[in-house]
Amino acid sequence: MASYVILMNFTDQGARSASESPKRAAAFKESAAKLGVEVKSVYWTLGRYDVVLTLEGSEEAVAGAMMKVAELGNVHTQTLRAFTADELGRITGKAS
Numbered sequence: 001m002a003s004y005v006i007l008m009n010f011t012d013q014g015a016r017s018a019s020e021s022p023k024r025a026a027a028f029k030e031s032a033a034k035l036g037v038e039v040k041s042v043y044w045t046l047g048r049y050d051v052v053l054t055l056e057g058s059e060e061a062v063a064g065a066m067m068k069v070a071e072l073g074n075v076h077t078q079t080l081r082a083f084t085a086d087e088l089g090r091i092t093g094k095a096s
Contacts, residue, residue, distance in 0.1 A: 001038070001056040003082040006066070008051040014074030021051070024074060031068060036061040051075065054082075 010018060021044065029039040037057035045052055055062055066079055083091065 002059060002062070003040075003084070004053075004055045004057075004062050005080040005082050006053040006055060007049045007078040007080070008053070008075040010050045010075055011073060014050075017074070018050075021074075024072075025051075028065075028069060032057075032065045035065050037065045 010021075014021070025039075025042045029042075032039055032055070035057070037055050040054040040056060041052075043052045044050065055065070057065070062079070066077055069075060069077060
């Protein structure tokens with residue numbers, strides 16, 4: 001399974017209903033699971049980003065899950081593929 005870090009910012013719509021964000025996160029976790037995506041963590045944060053998620057799943061499944069999030073209009077997202085030390089070692093040809 002591939003790992004992803006998702007950085008989120010509330011849209012104006014999402015900010016107006018920020019108190020509903022935990023319910024939206026729970027609903028996302030359920031719908032993502034149906035697509036084969038495991039939500040590993042959800043954090044509401046201070047600073048540049050409002051929410052940070054970590055996910056595991058195939059590229060296609062994660063892309064589908066994030067498109068569903070985008071359709072709701074509550075957040076803007078930035079999706080980052082994350083690599084473990086072992087994965088990076090295989091990529092660079094240097095096993096850790």
